[in-house]
Amino acid sequence: MTLLRAGDRLRTALVTGACSGIGHAIARRLGSLGYDLALVSHRREELDAAASAIAAEHGVRTIALPFDLARAEAASELVGRLSEVGFEIDILVNNAGVFFFGEAADADPEAARRMLELHVVTPSLLVTHLAPRMRERRAGHVLIVSSISAFQDFPGISYYGASKKYLLGFSRAVRSELGVYGVGVTCLAPGPVATALYDAKGVPVELARRLGVMASPDDVAERGLEAMFRGDEVCVPGIGWRAATLASRALPRAAIDAFRRRAPWLGAPGRPKR
Ligand SMILES: NC(=O)c1ccc[n+]([C@@H]2O[C@H](COP(=O)([O-])OP(=O)(O)OC[C@H]3O[C@@H](n4cnc5c(N)ncnc54)[C@H](OP(=O)(O)O)[C@@H]3O)[C@@H](O)[C@H]2O)c1
DSSP: OOOOOOOSSOOEEEEESTTSHHHHHHHHHHHHTTOEEEEEESOHHHHHHHHHHHHHHHOOOEEEEEOOOSSTTHHHHHHHHHHHTTOOOSEEEEOOOOOOOSOGGGSOHHHHHHHHIIIIIHHHHHHHHHHHHHHHHTOOEEEEEOOGGGGSOOTTOHHHHHHHHHHHHHHHHHHHHHHTTTOEEEEEOOSOBOSGGGTTTTOOHHHHHHTTSSBOHHHHHHHHHHHHHHTOSEEOOSHHHHHHHHHHHHOOHHHHHHHHHTOGGGOOTTSOOO
């Protein structure tokens, strides 16, 4: 499948979480296809560097919009900035995310609230703000980055998994709503990817990538964009992870609970980790 180059109907993309990992790879690939880019993430310097490098390499217009997206008002503020700079978005990539291990009863309430704002509230409201214009123009794509953890309810990542499950459900429902107007909605649900998401959490990311346990962000970005342009509903990159996803859906709750009792990194059941 060839990726669609920028043209009259699709010219500009917004990518959240664009300064590193999967979002950065998606932004670079869209830049190589001629799309003008509005790039959003939290760290200003890294984002400026990413935007300048893509503009220099591919000759597209890029704008860096440093925003904390884990706030209730983030989506409306971001949309306000986009109209100030005259960017009309044809492709929305809702990618920004964070991760933490730990049970809900042990979670830092502020970190948990921020994850919900970032994974649930902001991406949903960006669709609400930006999709009406796509619907009017009968053109556009939304790519929503979820995770394979959306397909089963695993203990130890209750906030992460449930928020990614919301994104999968939201994506499917909105796809039906917008599909009749020629606007595509695709959910990208990768398995483990070698990115900074796991930084400082004791995960040997580089080793896992070399062993093939983790995918490279470039591969995942390519698969996700292919799926988006093809109009797929859900994309789980890698045949092994597609099989694992199917198998995990069939797991009985008792097996998951038994696994949790033997998972040392989650702490002893019945005893708080902290
Ligand atoms: N890595 C995996 O194994 C994996 C698997 C499945 C799904 N995913 C999903 O893929 C997406 C991208 O993650 P990644 O793996 O590429 O990790 P990453 O390299 O850590 O990228 C995360 C991006 O999100 C941005 N972000 C985080 N908090 C933000 C905030 N409050 N406001 C604005 N931007 C914020 C980060 O920007 P700053 O650095 O500036 O904060 C960064 O650009 C996430 O939604 C993640 O859940 C990842």
